[in-house]
Amino acid sequence: MTISPLATPFPSLPAIGGVRIGTATAGYKPWTRADVLLIKFAEGTAVAGVTTRSRCPSPEVELCRERLPQGRARGLVVNAGNSNAFTGAAGRAAALAQGEAAAALLGCATDAIFQASTGVIGVPLPRDKAVAGVTAAHAALGAGDFAGATAAIGTTDTFPKAAHASALVGGVRVELVGIIKGSGMIAPDMATMLGFIFTDAAVEPGFLRAILAAANARSFSCITVDGDTSTSDTVLAFATGAAGAPCITGWDSAGADAFAAALEDLCGQLARLVVRDGEGATKLIEVRVAGAVDDASAHRVAMSIANSPLVKTAIAGGDANWGRVVMAVGKAGEPAERDRLAISFGTTRVAEAGAVVPGYDEAPVAAHLAGSEVAIGVDLGMGTGRARVWTCDLTHGYISINADYRS
Amino acid sequence: MTISPLATPFPSLPAIGGVRIGTATAGYKPWTRADVLLIKFAEGTAVAGVTTRSRCPSPEVELCRERLPQGRARGLVVNAGNSNAFTGAAGRAAALAQGEAAAALLGCATDAIFQASTGVIGVPLPRDKAVAGVTAAHAALGAGDFAGATAAIGTTDTFPKAAHASALVGGVRVELVGIIKGSGMIAPDMATMLGFIFTDAAVEPGFLRAILAAANARSFSCITVDGDTSTSDTVLAFATGAAGAPCITGWDSAGADAFAAALEDLCGQLARLVVRDGEGATKLIEVRVAGAVDDASAHRVAMSIANSPLVKTAIAGGDANWGRVVMAVGKAGEPAERDRLAISFGTTRVAEAGAVVPGYDEAPVAAHLAGSEVAIGVDLGMGTGRARVWTCDLTHGYISINADYRS
Structure with a gap:
């Protein structure tokens, strides 16, 4: 795989308090690279998300939609090499099993687990590999960083894609990190854009949802490589509150404008990185x-x-x-x-x-x-x-x- | 230009009574091929048409739209090598001048002349060449046939495209012939689909309009090469009445069903021929x-x-x-x-x-x-x-x- 001529260097990224990263090799394809990512979030982490408008979404997308309304997250699981899309009851059962395993490992409710998968379509996620993979990633928790996380979620991406922004909230500096994969494609796969945003700001879930939706409308919804929409596109934002800044509950909160601007800036950076890795792109x-x-x-x-x-x-x-x-x-x-x-x-x-x-x-x-x-x-x-x-x-x-x- | 692997042989076509064909070389590009087509229709010929939905249509498309409501045609003029699209007042003036010249040559009203152009965009149709070209084509009236007409309207088409159908109307056999160009493309041109249908049936213009619209919805509106819509797409149907069959004025007329079915069959044949000449097509x-x-x-x-x-x-x-x-x-x-x-x-x-x-x-x-x-x-x-x-x-x-x- 030739690296895109539009690739940019991987940025220097801060750690985000309340985010612990582990990766492992489930072996969804005959490879030795990491293909499962588990992230453990501090208690109280808020979550918001946007998912594909496809009428044929993957079970992971469906599970995210079912779990997003309660607004709190304790874990994120991402599989690379198998999108689990269009796999019927077997695929949904495998996704549920992997989510339940993650919840048991992290000691939380299953609906606090968010899942995404990317890769080949039409092949049910192998349940045993998925459960063993997330178990191994749990054993590695704390050993990984965002660079490792980005590598673990890539499929045919030709370079790893991440971005960083920050804002002052009530005089406290909060950090935002985003990682994203998407736009490469191999037989018989379909590109999926998966983006994950992590911040140590404290944000009320409803407000996080509102500003993520607004940022999405001006970033991810404004890019196209070929006009083809994946069954699995997902962007999730997690706010751990670990920076100790005052909680942002609405536009009247201290730092709300600055945080929303930083989030939109981050989403714009991530979205353009995907286009830079568009298949065959030279411009x-x-x-x-x-x-x-x-x-x-x-x-x-x-x-x-x-x-x-x-x-x-x-x-x-x-x-x-x-x-x-x-x-x-x-x-x-x-x-x-x-x-x-x-x-x-x-x-x-x-x-x-x-x-x-x-x-x-x-x-x-x-x-x-x-x-x-x-x-x-x-x-x-x-x-x-x-x-x-x-x-x-x-x-x-x-x-x-x-x-x-x-x- | 390599001939499309999906090309089909040029069909054997009957002459259509009331249709006289002449072609000439206006020289819109540095070539010696015919690039102007003039067709003279018998008095009383009915016309109907469908044109591009583009919001940036060529002046020829605008003139067709202005003239179609009156439903009668005496002449058709087609230029190949210059689409005259997006050429402002100069382009419209050149199209008007060529139409007026054709009307004077044929001894009819200008609004009985229908015009279409295909080729490079953004360069006004050269008025002198256009008028001289249509004058030369008039001098050649009667010498041309549908094969010559098809050759004269092509641009980057890799093979000439025409089709034939017939129907019984009140016991009289009527013929329908269609010629079409489209889907090849060269720098810096834009493909334009131009289709022209000729029949010796007698059809009331309003009914011809209705059945052409219905046939279009199931043929030309059902093909796509790249999803890009030209500024100049035009399909015109001319009914001369020369076969002597009873006039079709509505669905209750003798032969209306058979004629509408033949028209739809012809449009479907022509539409698929365009796809067969889609750029780079192998399937x-x-x-x-x-x-x-x-x-x-x-x-x-x-x-x-x-x-x-x-x-x-x-x-x-x-x-x-x-x-x-x-x-x-x-x-x-x-x-x-x-x-x-x-x-x-x-x-x-x-x-x-x-x-x-x-x-x-x-x-x-x-x-x-x-x-x-x-x-x-x-x-x-x-x-x-x-x-x-x-x-x-x-x-x-x-x-x-x-x-x-x-x-």
Whole structure:
């Protein structure tokens, strides 16, 4: 597996009080790497989460949804190498058994255990390996760090992905760490985005849920590699309270604004890391849409551009093909008028008022497109709605990863 | 340009009374091939059409929309090599000038002229070449046939595409011929689907509009190569009445059912020909969805599968990756339940009741996927809604055509 040309170095991460990490090898595939992660949380840890909108979710996703409303977590279990998706009653039973084993090991209620799995679809999680794996990870608790945790949850990721942010809450510095996997893909697997956020801030679960949902809307919901939505996508945020900062219960609490901003910053970092590891990616593309009738409309136009195979192949070829951007705006079905539309690449306006700009010079655009980070700007000229989304280019690498094999 | 491996031979086509064909070289690109088509219709010819839903349509599309309501046509003008899309006032003025020239040559009102253009975007149609081209095509009227017309409207098509159907109306045999172009693509062009249907039946314009809309919903609206919608897609149907059959004015007219069925058959043939010439296509894929809550829901699920890059690359690789079909069903957002879902490849059921079938044998599926025509079947188990759509696989050829160049 070649490392993505858009990879960034693994960051230096602080430990988070109230978070103990253990990993082990369950052997979901014929490998010796760690493929089970167990994290033990301090008593009172708050949890919030967002999960895939797929109508065919994995049992782990279902269990998270069932357990999230009570808002408290004592354990997190993640399996890599088997997504357990579309595995019927056998898969659900295996997930339940692994969760019960984790609860017994940690001495807590089963509904305080949160689970996620990623990897091959359609093969039930092997129950014995799953239970033995989480038992071994429990024996290793405290020996692991976030780098080890990130390695244990990866599948076909070409580099480990984590990020860090901090905020002042009532004069106390709180740390936020996030780890994430996603976007590589092998036969016959399906990429799953799993993100886990840990903070030593104290946050009331209902408020954590609200600010995670808001941060998600501006980060994970704004990225696309190929427009295909996994059955298992899950982002969970855990707040242990170990920093000793005052508890954040709502927008009026000390540090609420700063913490929410740090959480959104962290989610944005993690989301862009996934795009940087998009299959076959050679360029990170930011699509900025302004002038839509509202923000939701701007988002749909931006995603239409970001998911267009023609736009993504043009960027791969370093081609300033603004006609394909026009096409993608046109097909979005959102309020737009050809003759008010303006398009930029980088800082260069290429088209406006429904036609190419007079005296258009492609040289600065070609220079921008030759870089590894590309910005496409669209102004619809209809209103004040704005959106920003991220994607990657579409290259032979994507085809090779996803078509050049038999499972 | 390599001919698509899915190409079919050009069919033998009857002449259609009331249709006179002329082609010429306007020279929209540095070539010597014909790139302007003029067709003269007998007086009284009825016309109906469907055009792109893009919010950024070409001026030719706008002119068609303005002229279609009156329902009568005397001329059709098609330019290949320049789509005239997103060209502002200059492009519209050139299209108007070419239409006025055609009307003067044919001695009819300008609003009886229908126009379409395909090719490079963002470059105004050169007015002088357009007028000279249509004048030369007028001088050649009567010398051309449907094969020549098909050749004149193609851009990066790898083979010429036409189809034929017939029906009995009041005891008189009427013929329907359709020609179509679309789906090839070169720098910095955008594919445009242009389809033209000619019949010697006599049909009242309002009824022609109704049955063309219905046929379109089951043919052109059911194909996708890459989910990208052109600014210029246009299908026009012309009925000259030259066969002398009784005029079809509504469903109660003699032969109305037979004629509508022939029209739908013809549209289906033409639509599948476009998919057969999809960029980089090596396999024609039919997606059949049953058991949806209604037909519209089934169509959206089918298009979600047909537009999924992961499904399309799996088929390219001959990989029976039903997990990706599950994913594409799940992301469609339509009513579905994992545990009622069944999936087939060809005639082999691979998954049902939310899991792989017991004793699943991949051999017959692999054999089916090795062929050049692949069927994916999905039963949602929710209701009686059905849909059928066609697409092609996603291969290195698509990337090569769309990314491996600089414009």
